[in-house]
Amino acid sequence: xxxxxxxxxxxxxxxxxxIVYLEFYLEGLGSPAITTYRWGDRSVSxxxxxxxxxxxxxxxxxxxxxxxxxxxESTSLTITVDDTDRLLAGLFVDADDRYWISRQCALFVTxxxxxxxxxxxxxxxxxxxxxxxxRAGALTWQLTFQDVLTSQYGALFAERMLPERTISSAVFTxxxxxxxxxxxxxxxxEKSDEGAAEPRGVVPLRYVGTEDIDRNPGGAPxxxxxxxxxxxxxxxxxxxxxxxxxSALGWIAxxxxxxxxxxxxGWHALxxxxxxxxxxxxxxxxxxxxxxxxxxxxxxxxxxxxxAAVLYANMQGIEATGDGSGTLITSRAAxxxxxxxxxxxxxxxxxxxxxxxxxxxxxxxDEASFAQLxxxxxxxxxxxxxxxxxxxxxxxxxDAIAExxxxxxxxxxxxxxxxxxxxxxxxxxxxxxxxxxxDVIDGTFDVWHANDRWCNIxxxxxxANxxxxxxxxxxxxxxxxxxxxxxxxxxxxxxxxxxxxxxxxAALAALKVSRGAFxxxxxxxxxGLWPLSLIDLASTVPTTHFDGLGATGWDAVSVRVxxxxxxPTRLIVTLEGTNRDNxxxxxxxxGVCDSQTGADSNRVVPLIALAAANRQQDLGGSRQxxxxxxxxxxxxxxxDVEINWPxxxxxxxxxxxIERRTVHASTSVTARLYNLSDATIDVTGAPSSSTNWTEExxxxxxxxxxxxxxxxxxxxxxxxxxxxxxxxxRLQVTP
Amino acid sequence: xGESLYVLPSENIGASASITARAGSTADPNYPVANLxxxxxxxxxxxxxxxxxxxxDYGAPVALDGIALIHHNLTAGLDVRVQAHNLGNPVExxxxxxxxxxxxxxxxxxxxxxxxxxxPAYRFWTxxxxxVNAGPVAVGEIVMASTLHSLPTNLAPGFTEGEDHAVIEHxxxxxxxxxxxxxxxxxxxxxxxxxxxxxxxxxVRDLLRDAGGRGRPxxxxxxxxxxxxxxxxxxxxxxxxxxxxxxxxxxxxxxxxVSRGLKL
Numbered sequence: 001x002x003x004x005x006x007x008x009x010x011x012x013x014x015x016x017x018x019i020v021y022l023e024f025y026l027e028g029l030g031s032p033a034i035t036t037y038r039w040g041d042r043s044v045s046x047x048x049x050x051x052x053x054x055x056x057x058x059x060x061x062x063x064x065x066x067x068x069x070x071x072x073e074s075t076s077l078t079i080t081v082d083d084t085d086r087l088l089a090g091l092f093v094d095a096d097d098r099y100w101i102s103r104q105c106a107l108f109v110t111x112x113x114x115x116x117x118x119x120x121x122x123x124x125x126x127x128x129x130x131x132x133x134x135r136a137g138a139l140t141w142q143l144t145f146q147d148v149l150t151s152q153y154g155a156l157f158a159e160r161m162l163p164e165r166t167i168s169s170a171v172f173t174x175x176x177x178x179x180x181x182x183x184x185x186x187x188x189x190e191k192s193d194e195g196a197a198e199p200r201g202v203v204p205l206r207y208v209g210t211e212d213i214d215r216n217p218g219g220a221p222x223x224x225x226x227x228x229x230x231x232x233x234x235x236x237x238x239x240x241x242x243x244x245x246x247s248a249l250g251w252i253a254x255x256x257x258x259x260x261x262x263x264x265x266g267w268h269a270l271x272x273x274x275x276x277x278x279x280x281x282x283x284x285x286x287x288x289x290x291x292x293x294x295x296x297x298x299x300x301x302x303x304x305x306x307x308a309a310v311l312y313a314n315m316q317g318i319e320a321t322g323d324g325s326g327t328l329i330t331s332r333a334a335x336x337x338x339x340x341x342x343x344x345x346x347x348x349x350x351x352x353x354x355x356x357x358x359x360x361x362x363x364x365x366d367e368a369s370f371a372q373l374x375x376x377x378x379x380x381x382x383x384x385x386x387x388x389x390x391x392x393x394x395x396x397x398x399d400a401i402a403e404x405x406x407x408x409x410x411x412x413x414x415x416x417x418x419x420x421x422x423x424x425x426x427x428x429x430x431x432x433x434x435x436x437x438x439d440v441i442d443g444t445f446d447v448w449h450a451n452d453r454w455c456n457i458x459x460x461x462x463x464a465n466x467x468x469x470x471x472x473x474x475x476x477x478x479x480x481x482x483x484x485x486x487x488x489x490x491x492x493x494x495x496x497x498x499x500x501x502x503x504x505x506a507a508l509a510a511l512k513v514s515r516g517a518f519x520x521x522x523x524x525x526x527x528g529l530w531p532l533s534l535i536d537l538a539s540t541v542p543t544t545h546f547d548g549l550g551a552t553g554w555d556a557v558s559v560r561v562x563x564x565x566x567x568p569t570r571l572i573v574t575l576e577g578t579n580r581d582n583x584x585x586x587x588x589x590x591g592v593c594d595s596q597t598g599a600d601s602n603r604v605v606p607l608i609a610l611a612a613a614n615r616q617q618d619l620g621g622s623r624q625x626x627x628x629x630x631x632x633x634x635x636x637x638x639x640d641v642e643i644n645w646p647x648x649x650x651x652x653x654x655x656x657x658i659e660r661r662t663v664h665a666s667t668s669v670t671a672r673l674y675n676l677s678d679a680t681i682d683v684t685g686a687p688s689s690s691t692n693w694t695e696e697x698x699x700x701x702x703x704x705x706x707x708x709x710x711x712x713x714x715x716x717x718x719x720x721x722x723x724x725x726x727x728x729x730r731l732q733v734t735p
Numbered sequence: 736x737g738e739s740l741y742v743l744p745s746e747n748i749g750a751s752a753s754i755t756a757r758a759g760s761t762a763d764p765n766y767p768v769a770n771l772x773x774x775x776x777x778x779x780x781x782x783x784x785x786x787x788x789x790x791x792d793y794g795a796p797v798a799l800d801g802i803a804l805i806h807h808n809l810t811a812g813l814d815v816r817v818q819a820h821n822l823g824n825p826v827e828x829x830x831x832x833x834x835x836x837x838x839x840x841x842x843x844x845x846x847x848x849x850x851x852x853x854x855p856a857y858r859f860w861t862x863x864x865x866x867v868n869a870g871p872v873a874v875g876e877i878v879m880a881s882t883l884h885s886l887p888t889n890l891a892p893g894f895t896e897g898e899d900h901a902v903i904e905h906x907x908x909x910x911x912x913x914x915x916x917x918x919x920x921x922x923x924x925x926x927x928x929x930x931x932x933x934x935x936x937x938x939v940r941d942l943l944r945d946a947g948g949r950g951r952p953x954x955x956x957x958x959x960x961x962x963x964x965x966x967x968x969x970x971x972x973x974x975x976x977x978x979x980x981x982x983x984x985x986x987x988x989x990x991x992x993v994s995r996g997l998k999l
Contacts, residue, residue: 014902014914017997042919043777043996045873049765050778053996112918112997437909528905528913546908571903571915 004114004122004533008432008439011528017112018529019044020058020124020568021051022079024105024143025359030096034359039081041568047115056080056140057569061107061125063147064563064576065413065423065537068453068515069492070405072398072412073563074150077107077125083139092132103129104359105145106418109532109568122532124566126358126418127151147414148364152344152397161394163343165233167208171284172228174209178307182206183394184233184289186343187317188335188498189386190328192240194314201243201312203388204466205229205292207304213293215257217273226260226293227304229311232388234342235281235324236290237316238263244300244311260293262324280324288322312467317386332385332498333373333422336404339389340365340420344397358418366421373410376424382507387498391466407498409508411562413537423538432534433556434527434575436545441572444526445547450578455491455516456481462496462505471495472502476509478517491516521549523559524576531573537561540580549579620713623693626663626723627715632672635713635726640676642710645702656698658685658713660726665689668718671726673698677709687718737959738889742801742880743942744951749879752791757863760787766873774952776806776875776966777996783871788863791879796821796856800883803848803954803964804833804862806875808999811837814866817849819857829854833862836962841900842998843920848956848964852883873999876966878954884942887928887935890988894926918997923970924957925989936976936984948972952993966993 010016021040027033043053059078066072083089091097105128110121127145136142152160165184167175193199208230216222231239239262242249253264260267262280271278281288292311294301303309318338320326329335345356345364356364377383385407389400405412410424434440456478463472482488494512499505525545535541540558548554563576620638627633643654660669672684683698703709715726749772756762766781768789780789802817809815812835819829831854836845860879864872901917928939946953949972955965970989977985 008913011913011915012911014912014916017916017918019918042917042994043775045766045777045779045781045875046997046999053777112916437907438911440907441905441913442908526905529915570905572905 001118001120003120004110006111006122006529006533008528008530011530012438016529018109018571019051019111019115020107020109021121022055022077022105022107023360024103026091026097026100026103027359028094028097028099035097039079044112044115046112054082056082058567060565060567062563062565063125063414063416063537065411066402066405068512070402070412072149072401072405075125075127075147075414076150077105077127077145079143080136081133081141081143083141086139088133088141089139100129100132102151105129106358106360107568109529109566123362123417124532126362126364126414148358148418149344149397149401149412149414149420159396159398161396162400163233163390163394165287167206167230171287172208172230176207176209176305179206179208183390183392184230185391186234186339186389187232187236187290187315187387188338188389189330189332189384189500190316191386191388191500192314192316194240198246199241199243199248199314200246200467201241201314202466203231203313203315204391205231205242205311205313207307208291210296211293213260213270215270217270225296227296227301229292229294229304231290231292231313231315232317233287233289234318235279235288235322236262237319237324237326237328239280239290239292240314240316242292242311242313244309249311258295258298262290262292330385331374331377331383332404332408333370333377333383333410335385335498336373336408336422337365337367337370339400339404343389344400362417363419366415366417366419369415369421369423373408373422373424377408380507380511382501382504384501384504385498386500387464388466403495403497406494407496407508409511411538416532416536421537430535430539430541432531433542434525434544434559436547436553439527440545441526441528444572444574445523445545446525447521447523447545447547447549450520450522453516454519455489455513456485457488457490458494458509458513458516459490460494460496460505460509460512462499462502464497464500472505474502474506474509476506476513478513481517489516521579522577523548523579524563524574526572526574529571529573531564531575532566535561535564535575537564541575541577554579621658621715621725621727623725623727626725627717628720628723629717630720632674632714632716635715635728638712638714639728640710640712642708643700645706645708654700654702656683656700656711656713656728657695658698658726658728659693659695660685660688660715660724661693662689662691662718662725663723665691666719667722667724669724669726670716670718671696671698672714672716673700673711674714675703675709676712677707678703682709682711689718738885738887740801740883740885740954740956740959741942742878742883742954743945744947744953745945746881747878747954748793748797748799748881749791749877752793752860752879755790755792756782757788757790757861760784760789760863760872762789763871771874771877772879774876775993777994779806779873779875779999780877781871781873785868785871786864786866787872788861789877791860791862791877793858793860796858797860797881798851798856799854799860799879799881800852801848801850801878801880801954801956802833802860802862803846803878803880803956803966804874804876805846805878805954805964805966806995806999807835807844807846808868808870808873809835809844809864810866810869811835813864813868815847815862815864817851818861818863819854819859820861821858829857834962841920843995844999845962846964846966847962848878848954850883850959875995875999878964878966880954883956884938886988887931887938889928890924890926891929894924897923897925899923919994921994922965922992923990924965924967925970926987928984928986928988930979931976931984931986933982933984936986939986939988940974940976943969943972943974948974955990965990967991968993 024037039054040051041055044051057080064073107125108121128151133141252259253261257266268276410422415421459475461471461473542556543559546553558580559577560580561577565574621635625636668687668689670687675682713728717724754768760782763781771780815833903915967990
């Protein structure tokens with residue numbers, strides 16, 4: 001069945017009868033397992049199933065993307081319910097049906113016509129009850145639901161700490177007291193220093209007690225004691241190497257059975273003598289762990305027990321199947337998804353990547369949005385993630401989510417169906433627009449400068465180090481912002497918990513500073529119901545309003561929607577967002593530079609990183625090799641650079657910065673960019689006779705068709721008798 | 736026109752019958768027969784067929800003064816009847832047609848009623864659709880009136896009759912309106928019963944006492960000559976009368992139609 005839709009036209013014509021209602025799924029102990037109550041603010045008896053007019057009032061429902069620090073915003077719904085028939089009061093004391101906390105609801109909007117036509121309603125919210133209903137007056141109750149993520153923060157707003165799995169005496173019966181109660185860590189991606197001159201391992205292993213293992217399986221029993229060294233609380237793709245004070249122990253694991261490392265010779269010899277195919281994990285009860293074993297008689301055993309020595313592993317962490325045989329999950333976005341599914345919502349024992357559904361069978365997590373995030377991050381070469389969750393301390397759900405959002409530079413929020421979704425890009429302008437005269441409700445428009453989001457320096461740390469040493473660090477700045485505002489504004493240090501690459505960290509920090517370099521303009525305004533059918537969070541809405549910022553107000557300024565509030569009583573949808581002229585999404589920053597010659601063929605360069613860092617990039621030309629010609633000539637070792645115009649937002653200025661000189665003032669040199677795609681000359685610089693290197697900025701016009709184009713640097717001499725030089729310094733995007 | 740008719744809430748005896756779908760009809764499980772007598776026309780009873788009805792079994796013969804079908808989806812002019820008998824289907828001892836009036840211009844059905852003050856007592860009373868309705872039969876409320884009363888007088892000339900179509904409206908700066916219909920229509924009648932005898936005033940008082948003020952709704956036929964019944968509440972829980980002179984009272988009398996929800 002089609003889904004009900006709302007239009008501005010029908011709202012102006014006054015032909016629509018919207019109906020808002022709630023379904024409450026009361027899961028009881030008896031039969032049926034779930035009873036669905038369907039309540040609205042009036043009785044509706046025209047569909048297959050009636051809606052009972054029981055709701056006396058609704059709170060507005062506000063969905064929002066996480067803020068620039070990655071902090072997720074909660075969405076809640078409060079309703080006041082009539083109980084003159086004492087239905088609820090009766091259920092509260094019913095032996096089977098009195099358990100209301102954690103029960104789910106869904107809020108829908110439809111129309112009278114849509115019900116008659118059998119069309120599906122629009123979902124506005126899905127949530128979970130976090131506390132028992134409160135009395136709101138005589139025979140009335142107040143029910144409060146929260147979005148699925150916020151509900152995980154904890155009952156009654158107490159902080160829920162992660163991970164829930166700990167080093168417990170029930171599992172590790174003789175674990176030292178110092179380890180009991182500590183969090184069980186999870187390892188993402190490849191954490192390794194194998195490429196270093198002197199690798200030492202990066203993931204610390206904890207001594208968690210002993211295990212008696214038969215050293216002669218299949219023969220006369222020879223049970224001896226081994227130390228359990230815990231790596232992480234899940235199956236891992238591979239333990240590449242284990243180090244003790246910088247010395248690798250892998251050879252011992254390959255040569256004998258004193259050190260047991262997953263998938264090494266000794267491991268298989270003791271745990272699967274027949275097939276030599278022991279899984280790389282150990283299941284203890286219902287819990288799965290990655291561990292290394294050291295024989296208690298080995299020379300280092302006492303130091304490992306006392307803590308005088310610590311083993312460090314280089315390894316590959318979570319993989320796709322949960323038993324060590326799957327593909328290593330390298331994408332940070334996919335790791336984020338795994339974290340939500342298995343650590344926040346699941347138990348992460350033995351079954352990974354669980355599918356999470358609401359009571360009505362719809363998805364709790366918008367997995368497609370995470371796949372898109374992987375694509376987006378890949379477009380700037382920033383997709384690979386690695387790190388350890390809870391290596392030492394517990395982390396609140398709220399903070400853990402923020403860590404992931406910061407590490408992905410993405411926004412998180414519930415989509416219209418209530419499923420958690422992530423966004424890192426700017427969408428194309430949506431099919432709807434907002435115009436003051438005909439669309440925006442009088443008195444609802446507001447616009448302001450988001451001074452709290454302004455920054456032109458973004459310090460950051462990355463390369464998480466679990467040896468107690470400092471993390472790597474860097475900083476991205478926006479010189480134009482500093483120059484024009486005449487002061488610096490340093491953002492809080494961004495901690496990229498799950499980023500090991502300097503390039504990736506720089507690109508992500510550049511993205512952050514690009515968003516805040518020019519004080520963002522934010523706004524909000526109210527409309528009728530049609531946005532519910534046309535847009536969702538992260539959509540872009542062209543907005544025209546006389547009260548917008550500008551000499552004549554706003555004329556189709558693109559507003560990125562970052563919050564949507566629906567008022568079921570007044571039937572108003574309020575959009576809140578940012579003028580995207582000052583906002584860069586990942587794709588906007590991508591602008592793929594595809595070097596099609598030389599060793600760097602097909603290299604992807606994040607333009608935003610170049611722009612923010614003023615870095616130099618070899619894009620063709622030479623300071624050493626000149627040329628003599630009055631004809632237009634390709635630059636020495638030119639590179640054909642593709643600019644992905646569709647990925648660069650409207651209004652951004654793309655500039656090719658070149659330098660040129662002559663050997664003698666009697667000649668001159670002129671540079672131009674040749675558009676190979678269209679066989680046109682898009683920009684030609686000014687002739688220069690200077691014998692010193694002089695910089696010139698060639699602003700590249702956006703092509704009329706908006707498509708990506710391939711460019712090549714060319715030059716022309718004033719005479720054919722003297723050398724001229726030209727070099728392409730960088731390509732930059734000014735947001 | 737004669738004086739308006741009304742039924743005391745306690746004399747609406749629909750709920751005291753055992754109600755089942757008439758043979759050949761199947762009650763819609765989501766709109767059970769109990770909805771026919773739940774005093775809320777917005778929550779109707781339905782059958783899954785386009786013809787058929789419901790049997791009201793009183794266990795012993797009862798006399799009815801009238802039956803009203805409040806809020807329905809029956810096509811105007813559709814063949815609808817009331818049967819009554821004592822032995823159960825299919826033996827029919829009494830039958831009378833209920834005329835389904837033309838619907839209002841705004842698409843709301845008009846609630847018909849039938850005068851049965853001349854009919855004998857029967858155990859079974861069966862309102863049912865003989866013709867083929869446009870959709871499965873749905874009726875918001877069936878009022879089975881054991882007694883029809885007449886108001887002591889009609890409302891004094893100049894009484895107010897009002898009707899409201901609720902909307903939610905917003906305007907842009909330029910005055911462009913967005914209007915969403917609530918989908919309900921409400922009607923009120925406000926006025927005064929003039930020159931009412933003490934006995935008449937007390938009858939009105941008894942009506943409000945029986946209703947518990949605004950508590951229980953009741954049936955009113957504003958004009959006995961017109962085939963339209965209202966299911967109403969008093970607009971106030973207070974009864975008052977002005978003793979104008981001996982055995983002459985003025986009694987404020989105001990009614991509002993119980994919400995019928997959306998059109999069926």
